[in-house]
Amino acid sequence: MIKLVSNTGLFIFITSISTTPSFSNDISDLLWKSRVLIVSTRNNETSIVDITNEFKRKYFCQLKERKVRIITFIDDTNPKYSPPSFVLGKNGIWLIGYDGKVKSYSRDKSILSKIFVLIDKMPIREAELARQPSNCPE
Numbered sequence: 624m625i626k627l628v629s630n631t632g633l634f635i636f637i638t639s640i641s642t643t644p645s646f647s648n649d650i651s652d653l654l655w656k657s658r659v660l661i662v663s664t665r666n667n668e669t670s671i672v673d674i675t676n677e678f679k680r681k682y683f684c685q686l687k688e689r690k691v692r693i694i695t696f697i698d699d700t701n702p703k704y705s706p707p708s709f710v711l712g713k714n715g716i717w718l719i720g721y722d723g724k725v726k727s728y729s730r731d732k733s734i735l736s737k738i739f740v741l742i743d744k745m746p747i748r749e750a751e752l753a754r755q756p757s758n759c760p761e
Contacts, residue, residue, distance in 0.1 A: 660675075662692055663697075663715060664714050684758075685759045687757055716729055720747075
């Protein structure tokens, strides 16, 4: 809350400060900043989460270089983000481009084996590579 108080021509701004971290509730805030890999599963079927976490650990450099954010929804919930409507009640992995459009989807981990090929064929990624070649190991 901001209040403006005037006392003899002096203006004082008072703001309330929250100690709770503020998180985006909508992945659309990531548009044109990050590609997003959405992982959605049910609480009793979390093996795809484990596989994705291992993939992230193994290919951290490649994901970072391609500006890929991995967001996981278990039973349509995530502590920082609300699920997009196309994810609700579904299992799988979606690759979302900078433009917010779904570039690829798989019901299982199969998308992970081709994610870098898919991204590297995107026009913006081609331009990124032309400006800055990859520094990650193969």
